Amino acid sequence: MPHAHPAPGAAHTRQRPGPCPCGPGASAVVLLLLVLLVALLPAAGAAAADGPRLSLDRAEAGKGSTVVVRGEGWRSRALLTLLVCGQNMVGGTNDCVNAEGRTVTTERDGVFRRELVVVEPPTPCPCVVHVATVTGEAQAADVPLVVAGHPVAPLPESSGARIGVLDARLEGSGGLLTWFGAPPARRLVLTVGNLGSGAAKDPVFRVGTARGVLAPSWEERRWRGTIPAGQRARVAFDVELAAGAHGPYEVSLEYGDKVLVTEPWDVARPWGVTLFWILLFLVVPAGLFRLGMVVVDRLRPRPAVAAPQSGALPWFTPEAMPRSPD
Known part of the structure; x- marks a missing residue:
């Protein structure tokens, strides 16, 4: 049987692979997955944005x-x-x-x-x-x-400012002058917040001081500044009592018709005044007694002193002469 020889140039001809039969289908699947992913991402974001x-x-x-x-x-x-x-x-x-x-x-x-x-x-x-x-x-x-069965009422108006106190304290301490009866003074420091929907511009507060169970005496204080809605601010007012005041006191802050906070203040007794009066009643009588004794000593009569004999020196007088051992 004769041997078949390849045609000239056939040995140098490379067979090219045909196109992959899965290429168009895979591209369609990838495209479909991308479309589904893009469609699901906004839904997931919306679900996360809904919150609890x-x-x-x-x-x-x-x-x-x-x-x-x-x-x-x-x-x-x-x-x-x-x-x-x-x-x-x-x-x-x-x-x-x-x-x-x-x-x-x-x-x-x-x-x-x-x-x-x-x-x-x-x-x-x-x-x-x-x-x-x-x-x-x-x-x-x-x-x-x-x-x-529970009563129903309209909601309070929230178009204006509504001030609330978040924190309050009395700062300061007494000094040497307060110990001797000077007016006690403190600083009422507050952190207030505007719970309303409108800004509070230059709000007017009322600061009251009361001793024990007595009614407080109020004084209007204007705070210069603006508290925006939903914001907080630091407010401070100086509080001073009368000279010599002591005992349990209360400092109150009122805004509108509502008392926002009440802080206790235990004022120490001015013991320097008590010490002053004690020293006054002890030192003054003692000083007067000493002065009187000096006056009496100056005015009382003195005994007469004998004059020395004429011609004799004072150190040769009989009283001044040294005595013999025997």
Whole structure:
């Protein structure tokens, strides 16, 4: 059988691989995955931006009944407090029943379920169930709740400034002059916050001082400055009592018709004045007695002294002569 020889140039011809049959399909799959990823990213961002959410098993409940509070979107293993509050909690926790609050710890996925006994808040409705974190990053949310039988009142006007005291203390101490009866003085230093929606410009406070159970005497003080809504500021006023004042006193601060803070002030007795009077009653009589004795000593008669004999020197008088040993 004759041997078949390759055609000239066939040995140097390289066979090119054909196109991959999976190329167009893989490209379509990758493109589809990219489209799905782009579509899911905004949804995930929106879910993260929603933050913690609350829901109740019923929107209205009477005093003493129980509602089930469910939450989601909270931090994992976070400790939360649950409170029933009135007036939509515009006044902070002062509108809540803090003594009847409950706690709960969220699951790994940030959800929780907790039963809460409905109690009447200290302020009128509209009421809410307020949930907030105890430690770590602050998170809070509210859900409306109608407390059957509880009075309802319109929310307070929040268009103006509403001042609250966050911290207060009396600074200063008595000196040497105060120990001797000078007017005692202190400095009332406060950290105030504007809880309203309007700025407080040059607010006028009233500073009062009272001794014991007596009514305070008020004095208007204007603080020069502006406290924007939701901001805080450091406010200080000088307080001075009458000369010689001592005993238990109270310093109060009032804004509008509400007393914001009352600080006790125990004023020490000016013992220097007492010491002065003691020394006065001891030293003055002793000085007068000494002066009188000097006057009496000068005015009393002196005994006569005998004159020495004429012609004899004073050191040769018989009284002045030295005596013999025998």
